[in-house]
Amino acid sequence: MKNGLLFVLFGLLALPGLAQDRIVLLRDTTRLHLSVAELNKKYPPAFPQKAGEKAVFERHGKMFMDTLHAGQQQFFTFIERNKKRLPKPGIMIQTQEFIRPDGSYDRVFCDFSGTDLTDQQEFQLLQLMAEWYGQHPFPIKTPAGFRWGGMTILGNVQQKRTVRKGTGVISTLEAAEQTTRPDTVTMLAFNQLDLTNIPEVIYRFPKLEELDLSKNGLHELPARLTADIPTLKRLSVLYNSIPNDSVFITRNKHLVSLNLQGNRLTRIPPSVRQNRRLESLWMGNNKLAGIDVKTLKRMRRLTDLNLYSAGLTQLPKTIGRLKRVKVLDLYYNKLTELPSQLGRMKRLEQLAVAHNDLHALPPSLAHLRRLQVLFAHHNRISQLPNEFGRLQRLRVLDLGFNWFNVVPGTVGSLSALEEVGFNNNNLREFPTALILLRNLKKVYLGSNPLFGDEAMSSPYASQIRQLEANNTQVTY
Structure with missing residues (x-):
């Protein structure tokens, strides 16, 4: 501060134990x-x-x-x-x-x-x-x-509205009301318009496929949306204020993607099962008390399930019944363990369990023979099951920010691996097993104690050069 305002005054609080110049x-x-x-x-x-x-x-x-x-x-x-x-x-x-x-x-x-x-x-x-x-x-x-x-x-800054443009796209209420060719419109981007109710104008578009109502002030998802718009395929009500008892969906075979993230939901609404051909369901950024697998299982085409930052402390053992899910996102929850039944999700290709409180990964994950991507960084994992060597389709393995002292030898058996992260662990010896991986393109080893002050002056410089000679980018 300039001139006189050099010290902090505590006003009426007069906080004890904290000097004015701290x-x-x-x-x-x-x-x-x-x-x-x-x-x-x-x-x-x-x-x-x-x-x-x-x-x-x-x-x-x-x-x-x-x-x-x-x-x-x-x-x-x-x-x-x-x-x-x-x-x-x-x-x-x-x-x-x-x-x-x-x-x-x-x-x-x-x-x-x-x-x-x-x-x-x-x-x-x-x-x-x-x-x-x-x-x-x-x-x-x-x-x-x-x-x-x-x-x-x-303090929150008023976000600049993201305006969607393109052929068949309308992004304002005025344009929706004034268009003389509603039959050419396939998307309504009514995000960030301070809406508190669904505008009546959306029902005048006979070929509407996508409706974006994100970041408004909606308190209800009315049944009329799915009943009166039979062409609707993708619906987003991301970041509104919709509670449990206000999600109404009629039985339909047209909706394939539903985004309910960031509302006031504490459970997966039972009415979502009415979407008989739903492929993608995003429920993250709610405070879910649990997962109703019975509801999810009714959607036989569901392949993408997003439960990002949903407040989950455990997964039900019945999670293995979701055998058609290919992508499961469990980032930023409070999971301390994963049920062994997760290994029954035979079609799973991408699993994200980063930013939880996991101490181990279950050996049953080795049954996921189609798994290609595993994000498990920011946990407390210190070893991998030997069975992981069976994951012969795994391309990306991120185990950064964990508790590994050594890179498990089983990693050297993952022949399809292209990208691996063990940064921010406690590695004290070079993972020579990585040299055997001929498809490896990127390795992240930064913020580990093995290198000392300078990686290329360390005893492991020759191994780094050997990886780089195999066209592998090494970050240390």
Whole structure:
């Protein structure tokens, strides 16, 4: 801040235990005689920032990231509760945090960008940040403290509307009402129009195949959509406010894709089973209490099931009955294990279980002989079942951000493998098994302790060159 506004005042809260100069603008550190370099020496990083560097959470990355994610959710709630105190929406804030062993904050340096702020507005923001840091010490105690940097945006910015264009596409209500050739329209892109009800005009298009109603304020999916538009194939109500008891679908054989992501659903609506030829169902970003396999099983053509960030803590053992599903997305849930019955989904080609809390992958996955892509990064996995060598169609295997000390030898049996990731693990020896994989195009080994300060000066430089000689791109 300029001139007088150098320190953070705590207003009416007068937060105890946090000095007034602990939360400051990064540009004021010199004026306040604060040395970022000295603080960097005093506090080790949370994660290694270069090869061979010691870090506090090097072996406990999942625990740290889970704690960080929970703190971010609390922070967003705090900002939402205090949004009237934000001088402007859409302020980007970058922070450098130096955290004592007891979790309290020694220093936090802030940098605001994304919009022009006056001195007084910056002062108001620092007050708000000081309140947050004073009330929310980091919950994990450490022997020597640590440092961490972050970035977020304070307040929601009104998103610029994405306007779809092309032959047969209409993207405004006015154009839909005025067109004299409704028979030529195949798509209505009514996203981000602040709709609270389904507009009557959509029923005048006899050849409508796709209807995008995403990012509006709808509270109901009426039965008339499927009953009165027999040509409709793809329907999206992504990010609306539709609850469980307001999804009405009539029996039909025309809808093939339904996107219900980001609504107020706690279960898979029973009426979705009325879509007898549905191929793709996206239910992510809801808070599902579970998965009703009986409902899903009625849709015999379902091949794509998206349950991204759906709040799931477990999968039912009956999941194996979904034998026609080819793509299963379980990113960002709270799964601690996968049922062995998952191995009965014989047609599965892509499985995504990244960002969960898995300690192992079941040997039964080796029965998925058609599996081509497996995303299991950001878990706590430390080994693979020997049976995985049977996955002879597997092309992509991402196991980054896990707990591997060595790359399992069974990986060398995956002859079709083209891309493999073991970055951000705890590897201490080079995975020589990878040299045998002739189809391998990309290998990710970064942020592991095996290389030391410089990979090409390490004892493993010759193995890296050997991989590169096989036209394999190695990232270290």
